[in-house]
Structures are given as C-alpha cells and as structure tokens.
Amino acid sequence: MTREIRLILPDRSERTVPAGTTAREVAQQIGPRLAKAAIAARVDGEVRDLSRPLVADAPLEILTEESPDALWVLRHSGAHVLATAVRQLFPQAQIGFGPPIDDGFYYDFDVGRPFTPEDLPRIEERMREVVKADFPFVRDEVDREEARRRFKDDPLKLERLEELGDDDVISVYTDGPFVDLCRGPHVPSTGRLKHFKLLHAAGAYWRGDSRRQMLQRIYGTAYFTKDALEADLRRREEAEKRDHRTLGRQLDLFSIQEDVGPGLILWHPKGAVIQFQLRRLIEDEVLKRGYDLVYTPHVTREQLFRRSGHLPWYEHNQYPAMAAAAGEAEEVRYRVKPMNCPLHILVYASRQRSYRDLPLRLAEVANVYRNELSGTLHGLLRVRGLTMDDAHIFCREDQIEDEIFGMLDLTDFILGKVFGLQYRLDLATRPEKKLGSDEQWAAAEQALSRALERRGLTYGLDVGGGAFYGPKIDVKVRDAIGREWQGTTLQLDYELPERFQLEYTGTDNRPHRPVMMHRAIFGTIERFVGLLIEHFAGAFPLWLSPEQVRVLPIAEGQVEAARRLHERLRAAGIRSVLDDRNDTLNYRIRDAELMKAPYMAVVGQREVEQGTVAVRVRGAGKKQDIVPVAEFIERLRAAIASRALEP
RNA sequence: GCCACCGUAGCUCAGUGGUAGAGCUCUCGAUUCGUAAUCGAGCGGUCGUCGGUUCAAAUCCGACCGGUGGCUCCA
Numbered sequence: 001m002t003r004e005i006r007l008i009l010p011d012r013s014e015r016t017v018p019a020g021t022t023a024r025e026v027a028q029q030i031g032p033r034l035a036k037a038a039i040a041a042r043v044d045g046e047v048r049d050l051s052r053p054l055v056a057d058a059p060l061e062i063l064t065e066e067s068p069d070a071l072w073v074l075r076h077s078g079a080h081v082l083a084t085a086v087r088q089l090f091p092q093a094q095i096g097f098g099p100p101i102d103d104g105f106y107y108d109f110d111v112g113r114p115f116t117p118e119d120l121p122r123i124e125e126r127m128r129e130v131v132k133a134d135f136p137f138v139r140d141e142v143d144r145e146e147a148r149r150r151f152k153d154d155p156l157k158l159e160r161l162e163e164l165g166d167d168d169v170i171s172v173y174t175d176g177p178f179v180d181l182c183r184g185p186h187v188p189s190t191g192r193l194k195h196f197k198l199l200h201a202a203g204a205y206w207r208g209d210s211r212r213q214m215l216q217r218i219y220g221t222a223y224f225t226k227d228a229l230e231a232d233l234r235r236r237e238e239a240e241k242r243d244h245r246t247l248g249r250q251l252d253l254f255s256i257q258e259d260v261g262p263g264l265i266l267w268h269p270k271g272a273v274i275q276f277q278l279r280r281l282i283e284d285e286v287l288k289r290g291y292d293l294v295y296t297p298h299v300t301r302e303q304l305f306r307r308s309g310h311l312p313w314y315e316h317n318q319y320p321a322m323a324a325a326a327g328e329a330e331e332v333r334y335r336v337k338p339m340n341c342p343l344h345i346l347v348y349a350s351r352q353r354s355y356r357d358l359p360l361r362l363a364e365v366a367n368v369y370r371n372e373l374s375g376t377l378h379g380l381l382r383v384r385g386l387t388m389d390d391a392h393i394f395c396r397e398d399q400i401e402d403e404i405f406g407m408l409d410l411t412d413f414i415l416g417k418v419f420g421l422q423y424r425l426d427l428a429t430r431p432e433k434k435l436g437s438d439e440q441w442a443a444a445e446q447a448l449s450r451a452l453e454r455r456g457l458t459y460g461l462d463v464g465g466g467a468f469y470g471p472k473i474d475v476k477v478r479d480a481i482g483r484e485w486q487g488t489t490l491q492l493d494y495e496l497p498e499r500f501q502l503e504y505t506g507t508d509n510r511p512h513r514p515v516m517m518h519r520a521i522f523g524t525i526e527r528f529v530g531l532l533i534e535h536f537a538g539a540f541p542l543w544l545s546p547e548q549v550r551v552l553p554i555a556e557g558q559v560e561a562a563r564r565l566h567e568r569l570r571a572a573g574i575r576s577v578l579d580d581r582n583d584t585l586n587y588r589i590r591d592a593e594l595m596k597a598p599y600m601a602v603v604g605q606r607e608v609e610q611g612t613v614a615v616r617v618r619g620a621g622k623k624q625d626i627v628p629v630a631e632f633i634e635r636l637r638a639a640i641a642s643r644a645l646e647p
Numbered sequence: 648g649c650c651a652c653c654g655u656a657g658c659u660c661a662g663u664g665g666u667a668g669a670g671c672u673c674u675c676g677a678u679u680c681g682u683a684a685u686c687g688a689g690c691g692g693u694c695g696u697c698g699g700u701u702c703a704a705a706u707c708c709g710a711c712c713g714g715u716g717g718c719u720c721c722a
Contacts, residue, residue, distance in 0.1 A: 106717095114650065114651055114652095115651075116651075116652075117651085117652065199716095200651095200652095200716055200717075201650095201651065201652090201716085201717085202650070202651070202652095202716055202717030202718070203649065203650025203651060203716095203717065203718060204650080204717065204718045204719095205649075205650090205718050205719065208718070208719070209718095209719080210648075210649070210718075210719045210720090214649060214650045214651095214718075215650090215718090216650075216651080217650095217717070217718080219716090219717080249658075250658085256714095258695085258712075258713055258714095262712095262713070262714085316648095316720095317720090317721090370721090370722090372720080372721075373648050373649095373719080373720065373721095374648070374713095375648065375649070375650095375717090375718080375719085375720090376648090376719085376720060376721070377714095378715090381722090382720095382721075382722085383722090386722065388722075486721080486722070487722075488722095489722075520722070522722090523722045524722050526722085527722060528722095552682085554679085554680065554681055554682095555679040555680055555681090556679055556680095557679080582678085582679085583680095583684090583685085584678090584679090584680055584684080584685060585679095585680060585681065585682065586680085586681095586682070586683060586684065586685090587683085587684055587685080588682095588683095589682050589683055590682095590683035590684055591683085591684090592683090593683055594683080600682080602681070602682065604681055605681090606681085614681080614682080616682060621682085621683090622681095622682045622683090623682095624681090624682065
C-alpha cells in the first residue's frame with residue numbers, strides 16, 4: 001500500500017495524495033484549466049518540473065505564466081531549444097552553459113566556425129521546427145558513469161560534471177535529439193516556447209575566464225505572450241533611439257575623434273554647458289555642506305603612486321611614465337594621475353592636524369586618465385579621460401556614521417531631488433582578503449548600516465563585495481526606461497591613511513590615525529551626462545538645457561525686434577538662440593523641436609506691436625501662450641532657479 | 648586585451664571586379680511665410696590606412712587603425 005503525503009496549496013487548503021504523484025497530476029485534480037496553464041511547480045520553495053514525483057509533505061504551488069519564476073523556466077528551456085537547433089545545424093558544436101538571464105537567455109558553444117549574423121535567422125527557423133515538434137523535456141537522474149558516457153563528446157560538460165560533488169544529484173534533460181547536463185527545471189515541452197527571438201551573437205570566455213578559450217555565445221529572449229515579446233523589442237528600440245552617442249551627435253553635444261584618441265571626449269559648446277551646470281551644482285552644494293575645494297595637478301612624480309600602492313598594482317590601468325622634467329635626474333619619471341586620492345592626502349598631510357580639523361572634506365572636480373582596455377570603451381559611459389566629482393573625507397572612526405549619513409543625504413539631494421531619479425543601494429561587506437582587524441571591519445560595517453537605517457533607506461547586501469581596504473556603498477540609478485546605472489560609490493579606506501602614515505592629534509595630545517573615505521556622487525561627469533542624455537532622451541530640463549529659448553521671427557519685418565528680445569534674454573542670463581535664417585517658420589520650428597529647445601519664442605507683427613511673445617513649449621505642439629516679454633523672462637528665471645524638471 | 652561584425656560626402660545610407668551615387672546638412676539665389684520639412688542651383692569623397700592579387704579593386708586577400716555587440720575589467 002502506497003504512502004500518503006500531504007500537500008499545502010497556496011490557499012492554505014490541504015490535499016492528500018499518494019507519494020509519487022506528480023505536480024502535473026495534482027494540477028489536473030484541481031482543474032483542467034490549471035493543468036493546461038501549468039508551467040512548473042514550486043515544491044517546498046524550490047521550482048521543479050511538473051513531471052517530478054512528489055515524495056514528501058510539502059507546500060505546493062502550481063506556477064503558471066503569471067509567475068515571474070515561470071518566465072525564468074521558459075527562458076531556460078529557450079536556451080535548450082536554441083542548443084537543440086544549433087546541434088542540428090552544426091553537429092560538431094560542443095556545448096557550454098545556457099542559463100536564463102535577466103532579460104532573456106544565452107547559450108555558449110564551442111564551434112569550429114564562429115557564428116555570423118546570417119546564422120541567427122537560420123538557427124531561429126530551426127528552433128521553430130523544434131518548437132513545432134513539441135518534444136517533451138524529460139528529466140533523468142543518472143550516476144556519474146552514465147553521465148560521462150552520455151557527454152563523452154562534450155569536454156565542456158565533462159569538466160562541469162567532474163566538479164559536481166558525490167552528494168549532488170546528476171540530472172540530465174532530453175528534448176528530442178538534444179541531451180544536456182542540467183539542473184533544470186524546464187517547461188513540459190518545447191511547444192511551450194512560442195514567442196522568442198534571437199538577438200545577437202558574441203564571443204565569451206569559457207567560464208568567464210580570460211585565460212580560457214573563447215566560446216561563441218548566442219543571446220535571445222522569450223516571453224509567454226506575443227504582446228510581452230513585442231513590448232520588449234519596442235523597449236530595445238526605444239533604448240536605441242535614446243542612445244547617447246546618437247543623440248550626442250544629433251544635438252551637437254560632444255564628439256570622439258580618431259585624431260585625438262579613443263575614450264577621449266571633445267565637449268562641444270552645447271555639451272560643455274551641461275558639464276558646466278553639473279560642476280556648478282555639485283561645487284555649490286558641497287560648499288554648503290562643509291567641504292573645501294582643492295585643485296591638484298594632472299601630472300605627478302611616479303614616486304607618489306608607488307607610495308600609494310597604485311604602482312604596480314594599478315599600473316595596467318595607468319598611462320606609461322613620462323621622462324623627467326628639464327634639469328631633473330634621468331631616473332625621475334612622471335605619471336598622469338588615474339585618481340586624486342594621493343594628492344588630496346598630501347593636502348591633508350601638508351601640516352599637523354588636530355581632532356578639531358576633522359572631518360576634513362576635500363573636494364575637486366578633476367580630470368584623471370585611465371588606460372582602459374580598448375574593448376571596454378563605450379561612448380561617454382566608459383572613457384579614458386574622465387572627470388570625477390571626487391572628494392575625500394578624513395575623519396575619526398566615531399565620525400564615520402555621520403559622514404556616511406551626510407553623503408547619503410547629498411546623494412539623495414542630487415540624484416533624487418534635483419534629477420528625480422530613483423536609485424537603489426547596496427552595502428558591500430568585507431571580502432576574504434582584507435586589510436585591518438575584524439573588529440575594525442565590524443565597526444565600520446555597522447556604522448555604514450546605521451547611517452543607512454537612520455536615513456530610513458532600504459538596501460541590499462553584497463556580502464564579501466567590499467574592497468580589501470574597506471567596505472562601501474554602491475548606488476545604482478534607475479533611468480526613465482528602467483535601466484540601472486552604476487554611478488555613485490561611497491568607499492571607506494583604511495589602507496591609504498596607513499601607507500601615508502596620516503595622523504591627527506587627539507584630545508589626549510597623542511597621535512591617532514584618521515579614517516579616509518572616497519566618494520563621487522555623479523561617478524564621472526562623462527557617464528552621468530550619458531545617463532542624463534538617455535534618461536531625458538535629449539530633452540533636458542530648462543536649467544540644464546544647452547539652449548533654453550529659440551527666438552523665431554516670423555518674417556523679415558520682425559528680425560530686429562526678435563534680435564532685441566534675444567539680447568534681452570541673454571542679458572537676463574538665459575541661453576537664447578536667435579534663428580533668423582531665411583527659412584519658413586514651419587521649418588525653423590521643426591528644427592527647434594528636433595534640437596529639443598525647451599522654449600520657442602515666436603515673434604510676429606502682433607507680438608511686436610503688443611510687446612508680447614508667442615511661447616511654444618517643446619513637445620506641446622501648436623498650443624501657444626501669448627505673454628508679455630517681461631513676464632516670459634520672469635517665468636524662465638524662476639524655473640531655472642528652482643531647477644524645475646518640467647519642461 | 649579576447650571573439651565576431653562593421654568602416655563609401657559633415658550625417659543617414661545605396662553601390663559584389665570595368666570612369667563614385669541619393670536624401671539631409673552646408674553655401675548661393677528666389678520666396679517673407681502665424682506653429683514639425685518652400686523651390687532651384689552649387690560645394691563636398693584618392694570609398695578608414697598600408698600592402699597584396701588582377702589588364703582593372705569601394706568591391707577579392709592580409710595587416711594595422713577606429714567603431715559596434717559581447718567576454719574580461721570597471722566610474
């Protein structure tokens with residue numbers, strides 16, 4: 001007689017079935033509609049195949065298309081269908097890993113000939129045949145010998161197999177002709193994969209290790225409904241339209257030119273306005289918050305970076321040394337700085353410090369240069385010449401919490417209040433290899449989390465993710481279309497004060513070692529401007545907009561009056577552009593809209609006579625607003641002063 | 648740095664071995680216009696660079712430079 005087991009369903013009801021019943025059978029008992037919609041099951045918290053027998057008492061949830069976990073299962077199966085198709089078209093292809101990822105899935109192959117873009121439609125077509133065949137996903141648990149036999153022609157799978165411990169269950173999934181070493185779970189059959197698309201092929205190191213061979217990775221995505229797939233493809237298109245490199249050219253913000261070098265930005269006048277506003281914003285704000293500004297050189301003796309420990313540790317990221325300056329010994333070398341900390345430390349160490357000086361907050365919006373690998377460069381987001389809104393805070397251990405609190409407040413002011421951005425925080429804690437005692441780390445981590453909690457912030461934990469010299473808080477910014485950007489970091493540092501033997505005199509008249517913190521709110525101005533371009537899709541808020549008003553005379557008769565208005569606006573500190581070109585009004589309005597000018601001030605005969613201006617707001621169509629010139633100027637000034645986000 | 652793909656006018660792109668093209672931008676002329684493209688003309692390219700194959704190369708091959716998508720790295 002079979003044993004009975006008790007299952008607890010999400011509605012808290014209980015169901016007793018014979019041990020060995022599958023989740024699919026339970027779903028059928030509950031209702032045929034549920035059985036049909038079922039993708040997988042959550043048994044005792046673990047997502048499993050519907051076909052797996054239930055052997056013990058457990059909470060059971062049948063997962064349908066509604067469940068986010070089911071989407072991961074679908075995508076995982078999508079990766080297998082991809083591999084099934086690739087193996088048919090490229091029988092010699094060896095298989096690596098094929099997991100679901102945030103927005104889709106991929107599969108890695110070791111194939112004699114790399115995939116070309118033309119291969120993707122072929123593979124996709126073959127995938128549709130695999131889907132049509134509706135192969136069931138069959139799970140087998142096998143012993144090691146059996147697994148070795150099945151994957152004898154797949155060295156990558158064998159490598160993975162040998163890493164599995166003796167207690168690990170070795171499971172193998174088969175769909176039609178394709179067999180994979182895989183933990184699962186999967187959808188019931190390949191026919192469930194209805195809405196998918198292959199996106200691109202790329203190289204990827206086996207196991208993410210740059211010393212291992214390069215595999216060919218194919219990325220794709222899948223959804224349960226056609227609408228969801230199409231919405232995703234539209235999102236990708238939208239992201240492409242917002243691409244800061246395209247908008248940067250269209251709006252004439254910046255360029256990167258071969259004659260200058262990769263990763264080095266030429267800021268054109270319009271882009272420079274944005275950078276200037278950001279610098280002003282952060283410098284003004286920082287001064288209000290008790291920081292001091294400093295300026296330090298771009299080039300220093302190499303010796304400084306030896307002392308700081310950056311050489312040779314960071315050398316691969318630094319530009320090579322320059323010869324000695326005139327009159328110096330030959331062996332003296334100079335370096336362009338990749339970071340500012342050693343220089344700010346020298347400012348600190350330039351005289352004796354008292355506990356009364358602390359916290360000392362030194363800020364500098366500074367250019368630094370890093371010799372980044374060529375393949376990592378990307379528009380404004382990854383550059384070699386970068387502008388950091390850097391600051392270093394020197395304080396006592398008991399001041400850490402307040403300082404972190406202050407930084408979080410500044411971060412929230414800039415990102416949240418000024419730019420209306422949402423963001424997420426992660427606290428990265430002590431790694432295996434670390435400098436300093438456990439007590440010191442514990443105190444520091446507690447100070448960080450207390451500061452976070454005092455601000456009422458929720459945050460994630462990145463256990464072991466801190467640098468060896470101290471814990472940190474990473475800030476990830478979310479943009480208008482939901483993408484996350486690494487920007488702000490707040491980093492504690494016990495290493496550099498040690499290396500530079502920094503001291504302050506305490507109330508006890510004895511020397512003490514200060515703690516140091518690094519922080520950049522924007523991260524780099526380059527990346528932040530890139531983020532802003534994509535976040536606002538080039539339509540910057542008035543205060544940030546390179547061009548704030550475009551003055552448009554309707555016909556030649558109003559050019560003089562329009563010029564006077566333009567000059568009046570300029571005199572009021574407003575960035576006005578006069579467009580008196582010999583083109584139709586329609587043409588010039590279109591141009592102003594495309595260049596994302598927030599306001600258009602149209603001047604016709606009526607406006608000249610009445611001392612008014614016809615105001616058109618960017619993106620608002622032909623709805624116009626006739627206002628007296630003085631009132632228009634006042635409105636603009638108020639909106640600029642308040643850094644209003646609209647328009 | 649690694650893998651793949653790409654590089655034609657300022658921009659977007661067409662041109663698969665036989666004398667370099669279009670639209671937009673720009674300049675000039677006409678038009679003087681009431682809220683997203685007026686008409687016409689003109690300027691503009693040793694087809695990324697160097698080398699090779701060929702009677703002949705934008706086109707085929709190689710190297711290099713630059714870009715794109717990823718990997719590694721990372722602000």
